[in-house]
Amino acid sequence: AQSVTQLDSQVPVFEEAPVELRCNYSSSVSVYLFWYVQYPNQGLQLLLKYLSGSTLVKGINGFEAEFNKSQTSFHLRKPSVHISDTAEYFCAVSDPNFNKFYFGSGTKLNVKP
């Protein structure tokens, strides 16, 4: 089974500062990679996903992530965060042959004014 590690459980950052949320996964075989966001009192929604092709993936709300196969990482970045980005972010990995997702433990991003 896959495992997904999100190294930071909480990330505090000031508004307009850049942020990087880290994600590493265990498998060296081909996988699909996702970032989901969960705003307070809501379900998860997709931010972006990597299936193939360019290793830099752009998502909604100005977020992007870079797939690094050699380091088995898929870190999420935003150059300038807003208060409205305060949420919990989940990295997920799926097996290309089966619709089964493995989620990380989540990173809470707290954007301060």
Next chain:
Amino acid sequence: DVKVTQSSRYLVKRTGEKVFLECVQDMDHENMFWYRQDPGLGLRLIYFSYDVKMKEKGDIPEGYSVSREKKERFSLILESASTNQTSMYLCASSAELAGSDTQYFGPGTRLTVL
């Protein structure tokens, strides 16, 4: 717009009660999923269904069962609720049975078992 709804946002039950959590999707999706979300553990898959009346165990199926009698509805059943089942339960659906497909989530049901 895609929509997944869950019957309750908050639920309080007593130990030993039978509990039903309902999930409905309006996207004609083939696949539906039940996860539980616990702090520091992320989401863990309980069961999923890839067709009506079909189900597969996820990573933590013990103490749970599921029912899918109609395509749009997927129920999670706790036969005899226990305090360690206090958690947030999330339902999701997806169109394709492929690892590339996006899952769409409901808002969650926060279950407390006393």
